[in-house]
Amino acid sequence: MVKKIKFKNQIFSKKELKQVIYDAFTNYGIARASELSDEMKELGFHYATQAGISISVEDLKIPPSKESLLTSSQNEILESDLAYARGEITSVERFQKVIDTWNNTSETLKNNVVDYFGKTDPLNSIYLMAFSGARGNLSQVRQLVGMRGLMSDPNGQIIDIPIIHNFREGLTITDYIMSAYGARKGVVDTALRTADSGYLTRRLIDVAQDVIIREPDCGTKRSLTIYYKNNNKNFIEKILGRTSAENVYGPKLNNLIVRKNEQITPDIADQIIKEKIKTIKLRSPLTCESTRSICQKCYGWNLSHGKMVDLGEAVGIIAAQSIGEPGTQLTMRTFHTGGIFTADPSRQIRAKKTGFLKFNSNLQTRPNRTIYGSNINMVERETSFTIIDYQKNITETKLPADSSIFIKDKSFVKEGDLLAELPLKNQQTTQARKNINAPHSGEVILQKNSNTAWILEGELYDIPNNSFINNFKIDQKTSKQDNLTYFKIISKNEGILTIQKNKVNNQIEDFKILNCVSLSNLPVFFDKKQDNLVIVTPKNTQYIIQKLPKKLKAKRFLFANQVENNYKTDTGGQVFYPKAKNFLNYNPELETETISKNGKILFVPQETHIINRDKSLLIVPNQTKLENPGTELINDIFSKTNGFLETKESNQILQEITIKPGEFFEYKKLTEDEIKQIKELNQKIYFPGEIIFDDILVNYLSLIEIVEIQDGYGIILRPIQEFNIAKPNSKELEQSLNQTNKIKFKTISSLTSRSTSRTKKKESFNLVESSIWAEDLHEIENSKTNLVYKVIPDKKNSDINNLALMTEEKINISNFLSKKLIDEKLKLTLCVKNYQYLEPQTVIGLISTTPKNNLEIKKIKKSNERSEQILLVGKENYQTYDNNGSFFYPKKGDMVKVGDKISPLLKVDYSGKVIQINSKTLTIHKATPFFVTEGTTLYKKSNNFIKKEELLGTITFEQIVTGDIVQGLPKVEEILEARKPQNPALLSENAGVIKKISNSEIEKISTIEMLGNTNTPNVNLANSGKKQTINYTINRKKTGKAIIVKKNDYIYVGQPLTEGSVNPHNLLVTYFNYYKNFGNDYEAAYQSFKNVQLLLIQKVQQVYNSQGVDIADKHLEIIIKRITSKVQINKTGGSFLLPGELIELKQIQYINEILENSNKILATYQPILLGITKASLVTDSFISAASFQETTKILTAAAIEGKIDWLRGLKENVIIGRLIPVGTGFKQSTDKKVLN
16 A cells, blocks of 8 residues: 655644654654654754744834724723713623723734734744744733733632733733732642642542453444534544444445444545535444443544554553643633623624625514623524625625624625624523622712613711701801711719720720719728638628629629638538428528528538449448548548448449448348348437447437348448527628618528428538628619729728729710711710719710811701711812803703713713703712613612712623633542532423423512423323423522523423533433333433433533643543443342442343343342542452552451452552553463463
């Protein structure tokens, strides 16, 4: 076969050099191609050395057209600003226009740079370097000699101020700061991208490492259909080197282009294009039926040498490397413009020649508004227009529906004029909102039948409640020191005033009014141990003063508790109260029993230790007599008394140790009568001198307790302690405390606990509590004041301090003011002095609101709303114009906009309302207009007042759904890991037509009614004439998602009905449930997998293609097949599988066939989508999975389940150290299997 090489006489750039090397490699092999490369390298070096090419600053030539281009763009921006100032466009439309203008300028300047170099200096070093592919690209050249263009802020939002300078001219400070945002982002992205790309490659290799070419042909009858999409290059790339799944004939059936199972060579691909074949069925790794591998026919050519792939080729590793390696080229985040529609020249239709334009007679349009704020017509349905030039040549152009028309019918056009713009394709939009904030304070004016809202200028001030307004007059001049309004600060209580100032700025912050309600002559000192004040009574009894309550809810509060107590026990124990209550009185106000007479209480001591530790730590045995106090019970715990020791245990845990003081007597080998006699003694009281069983003499008042011990019983004579409770005498103490009539103190003694006749305590405690209560708080309980203690030196003895109880009224100025006054300019005028005594209802000072500027008042207006406001309009808010002897167009009350003609020779330079007009002058009240679109919501009514920066309304506009700011590598990772989106869309479960969409505004619930295919299999729709109605209910309040389909739209299975991202897991289940109605589970699962596989491949390719990276489909097909091949068992049927187990689809089909032949119940399942990480962990090889992640967990599970690793893959053989079954090792491993 003679090889044909075409002779090429042209300039060879990087692209042409690549093609020459490729042709040499494919036609003559690697040796000749290498030789050619070396010779070309020598040729290039030789002439490059002779040329002596160098680079200098002088080579950076700026095209002369830049200045005029920038001037033109700045004029466009000024026009947009003027339109915005006139209220003709919204802020969103202005921003859109600015971004679009500078984008076009940057692109035009880039083209001018290329033309300028090409025409004036084709041998320019920069030009040669960029266009030969040696270094740099057109974008970088544009920044060197054109303009840097638009930059993004740290949030990813486009800044509407471009960098109009280039690096040759140098950047300004502002340019440099804006550039720094992008530079910082680039540095961070590079570091993150390198790490993320490496980890992605590792995961890809792990999931695909065991995919090896193991057989020549799997014999599958399934195929993948490739469609021609008006792009020859793209179509050839998709079919080249693949195996045809069918015979392909040309238009004439006797012309066979490619046979079934034949590889498509470049010549065959060219012939397919030439014969205009639109679809072709190919074999693919997705359709391959080889078990745990791929066959040669389904894989096709090895892309490195352009021939059939060899047996034993590790195509999984190659696929993983091919996808992972370009990951470093993907950007982590793409700059997005906050939903701005950037200009796309491919969508614009411009006049190709000058002539007369005429639209088709079927033209139907509707009025619309462009994203830039221009009013245009939009095509209702598909139409066309013709242009007849001067030579009467007719050119026809078709326009699809929803195209925008910028030219009138039957008009003359020039070459290059913008005629129309095509609609956005496959671009999902959503409703976005932008707030309109008032640029200044003033009065809102809304005109009837107008789409403009106005804010008349003026200074707005809030009027506080209960305040007084200064009576200003028209033409009165005000200064910043004048009072607009003022209100009084009034004290509620009497007392001494103290003024509190800020330590930093010395401004008054609050006032305190102190008034003494009680002053005792008893000594007071601070006890460090108690960390509190202690008051000493005349009898030297000490009381701890308690903390004051924050709010006086009751008529009394606890003032102090006694420190030392004569009725305190040494240990815990049991208290016996007398049944008679003759020495106790119930106090209903305090809800306790107080001591009114002398009385008596009995107490039986008992020492208790809470342990909760292991039983083995006990040093002293249970049920033993402790002879001495201080015996160690367990480590670092000692007894305080002697007595009988008992323990409480549970589950080998020692919970409690009790020691009961008293004499202990032990009795063993007792008869039943003797045991009965002993038990009758339990809990009886014996007095001194009494005898028990003729051998025990009671020496003290005792409580008898009987305990069971080993081989017998024991008697404990537990001593009873008597406490004589004396009637309290507190008259002298109360007299010392009650020095004033405003508050009274009362001393109360009460028993600690009186719930039952017996009470047990585990620790030492006071039997009687003595406390002092403050009562009769009538004068201060209702006032909004706090109580405070003050320690005051005694008048007679300076070494002694007394205690004063005082009321404190605190007036905080910031809390005193309402929230609306915080932003106002305020002035405080004091009417009292520091430390002055005040009567109740004394005016402390005046707070005044003052003007922010000096004004000459022309108008005063008060609001009629609940919150009172006053609007002052000064001379500065008016503008007067002289007509110079002419006349005025507007009338009084008319609204004029900046740039409008008000007389034949005069234009206004301010927008506003005409308030006065005479023969010579016209006066306008300055105002700012705002364009109000249909989607704008206003929160103010006409004649309402508005403050500066207050919200006037909200603009609702269409915004491009960017999905996520994170694109590039993270997006690829998200797809391959099959992550669930945060806001999934509602998917259609059937195919059909939207019949009706109903919305409930009150309940925020939408219902979509769809006429769809029936879910019942084997129903003849043609005969029945019926289609099933399916209803979808969307709670807009919970989901916040809008419906994106319209009435009469045809909907396919899995199509999103609402806003949001498509959840691939939900999509897989939706497909499976749908296809189950038309076939068996296996076919439904296979078809569902196939649809999702193609979608995932398309999504990954979109990300790579958007970054200019090309990856062969077959590499992605290998990876995607690995994550879409398993099903999850629902019901096990007659198999030995487990519910929830993951198994290969082919494997479960094989099991079900065996079960069916055995007349057993089939296993049911559903397809499941795994991420690449999960797929790596559920692989057949536990050695491979353990080396990836969760090593201990996987190896433990494998050991428990008794798993066997057959070492079929590449990775596990590398770990074990065996011969790898790849390449030359593949042939040896297959030979060994044959021999075995």
